[in-house]
Amino acid sequence: MPGFELFGDAERKEVNEVLESGILMRYGFDHLRGGRWKARELEAEICRVFGSQYAQLTSSGTAALSTAMAAMGIGSGDEVIMPTFTFVASFETIIAAGAIPVLADVDDSLCLDPQAVEKAITPRTKAIMPVHMCGSMAQMDALLDICKRHKILLLEDACQAIGGSFQGKKLGAIGDGGTFSFDFVKTITCGEGGVFMTNNEEYHTRADQYTDHGHDHIGSDRGAETHPFIGYNFRISELHAAVGLGQIRKLDQILAIQRKNNAVIKNALAAIPELSFRRIPDPEGDNASFLSFFLPTEEQARSVAKALSANGIGGNFYWYDNNWHYIRKWQHLQEAQSMFPLQPAVAQYLRQTDYSAFKQSDGIMGRAISSLINLSWTEEQAQDRAVKIAETIKKVLA
Ligand SMILES: *Cc1c(COP(=O)(O)O)cnc(C)c1O
Numbered sequence: 001m002p003g004f005e006l007f008g009d010a011e012r013k014e015v016n017e018v019l020e021s022g023i024l025m026r027y028g029f030d031h032l033r034g035g036r037w038k039a040r041e042l043e044a045e046i047c048r049v050f051g052s053q054y055a056q057l058t059s060s061g062t063a064a065l066s067t068a069m070a071a072m073g074i075g076s077g078d079e080v081i082m083p084t085f086t087f088v089a090s091f092e093t094i095i096a097a098g099a100i101p102v103l104a105d106v107d108d109s110l111c112l113d114p115q116a117v118e119k120a121i122t123p124r125t126k127a128i129m130p131v132h133m134c135g136s137m138a139q140m141d142a143l144l145d146i147c148k149r150h151k152i153l154l155l156e157d158a159c160q161a162i163g164g165s166f167q168g169k170k171l172g173a174i175g176d177g178g179t180f181s182f183d184f185v186k187t188i189t190c191g192e193g194g195v196f197m198t199n200n201e202e203y204h205t206r207a208d209q210y211t212d213h214g215h216d217h218i219g220s221d222r223g224a225e226t227h228p229f230i231g232y233n234f235r236i237s238e239l240h241a242a243v244g245l246g247q248i249r250k251l252d253q254i255l256a257i258q259r260k261n262n263a264v265i266k267n268a269l270a271a272i273p274e275l276s277f278r279r280i281p282d283p284e285g286d287n288a289s290f291l292s293f294f295l296p297t298e299e300q301a302r303s304v305a306k307a308l309s310a311n312g313i314g315g316n317f318y319w320y321d322n323n324w325h326y327i328r329k330w331q332h333l334q335e336a337q338s339m340f341p342l343q344p345a346v347a348q349y350l351r352q353t354d355y356s357a358f359k360q361s362d363g364i365m366g367r368a369i370s371s372l373i374n375l376s377w378t379e380e381q382a383q384d385r386a387v388k389i390a391e392t393i394k395k396v397l398a
Contacts, residue, residue, distance in 0.1 A: 003188040003247045003254055005375040011246030014038065018238045026057075026238055027212065028222045039241040043195075045248050046180075052173040052197035054204035057241060058211055061159040061181020062089040063234035064194035068155050068177045069097035070232075071196065071206040076343060078126035080155075083112045084327040084361040085319065086131040090157060091333055095342065099126065100349045103327065105360040108279045110292055110368065111138035113360065117146055127153040132161035132171050133325075134370050135187075135258075135289035136280045140166045140174055153177070159194070162187040163255045165285035173197050182240075187254060187289055188247035190240040211235055254375060255287060261382045262288035262373045268386035269293060274300075274397050278368070290317075290370040295393075298366035303396045305369055311392050313385065315372035320365045327358060 017036055023029045026039035039057050046055040058064040074080060076098040082090045083106050091101040104120045107113035112130045128147060130138035147154045158172030159181035165171060172178030182193035196207050206229065208217060214231030215222070269275055278292035295301040305318035319326045336342060336350040371389065
């Protein structure tokens with residue numbers, strides 16, 4: 001997953017160009033910047049690489065999701081359907097928009113179950129937010145079909161699946177809107193950063209304005225610009241965008257290494273008949289940043305996770321117990337622990353929800369382990385790790 005493993009001269013060169021001009025801001029100062037526009041250049045590169053018509057860089061992936069909410073008109077009283085297994089930014093940004101985060105089960109793809117989504121739809125549903133977790137994708141065909149039939153928006157959180165695709169289309173550029181995160185542990189990084197992508201010109205114009213206090217960016221005198229809407233500051237800096245430019249040119253290389261190393265681990269684990277692998281709706285489109293697999297029972301999965309870590313084999317995630325990526329660990333959400341008064345409808349939904357009702361998700365996440373794929377492994381290290389993981393699992397199952 002982490003592009004930082006390949007940080008080097010290309011990134012330093014881009015950053016140095018910004019340091020030489022001293023113009024660290026992405027807007028204005030036209031006569032001082034010597035023709036350097038790193039954020040603009042990165043946006044153009046993102047459009048080209050991912051096949052999106054428009055791209056708006058932001059200060060983080062979380063900011064990109066908040067920008068998406070604003071640009072797509074998601075707000076007070078709206079419901080957004082999101083998965084029980086995701087990163088906390090999903091509900092953070094839905095709640096920040098004043099909308100209601102409606103939880104729906106995941107299936108063995110580790111992403112939203114289309115049937116659970118269908119059941120969660122109400123007259124107030126404004127959008128579905130599939131999250132392409134751990135490098136692989138949700139069932140986009142079924143979700144797109146649901147959105148079309150019910151006339152609701154599809155916002156893809158592709159923060160963990162940069163470079164992945166579904167039936168030839170890049171994840172994050174399939175729905176009405178999509179986001180990436182470029183934080184330090186993502187497939188490519190800016191240090192901190194994110195992007196909102198869309199093919200809708202109006203959404204893009206609004207995103208461009210929203211991320212910069214509502215500035216319309218018309219003309220060349222920033223002080224004289226008008227502000228059609230209330231906005232915010234979610235701007236990326238030129239320094240961060242420069243890092244991203246170095247990284248995006250390495251994306252193909254990163255994906256190739258991930259896929260090669262992932263296959264080494266997978267080959268070793270495929271010889272264990274009790275194991276099954278995460279369902280990948282389009283295997284060719286896996287970004288391969290993780291290899292996720294299932295043990296037959298929750299007890300066995302827990303024991304395997306413990307044994308792997310006891311044997312010093314890091315990077316294996318048992319989300320069900322250890323981590324705040326799953327609903328079970330979102331105590332603050334379950335108790336609606338907000339620092340400020342929430343929208344009444346949001347507070348009511350959070351307090352009324354039965355968080356033990358997601359049995360299908362529990363049944364899947366309780367048996368799942370995701371193994372991180374590094375870029376820096378030598379062939380020998382990958383093989384060695386594969387053997388160690390396989391042996392540890394066999395011992396637990398014996
Ligand atoms: C990392 C991540 C985010 C948030 O990105 P930041 O840049 O860290 O704010 C959102 N969604 C998912 C699925 C993520 O993994």
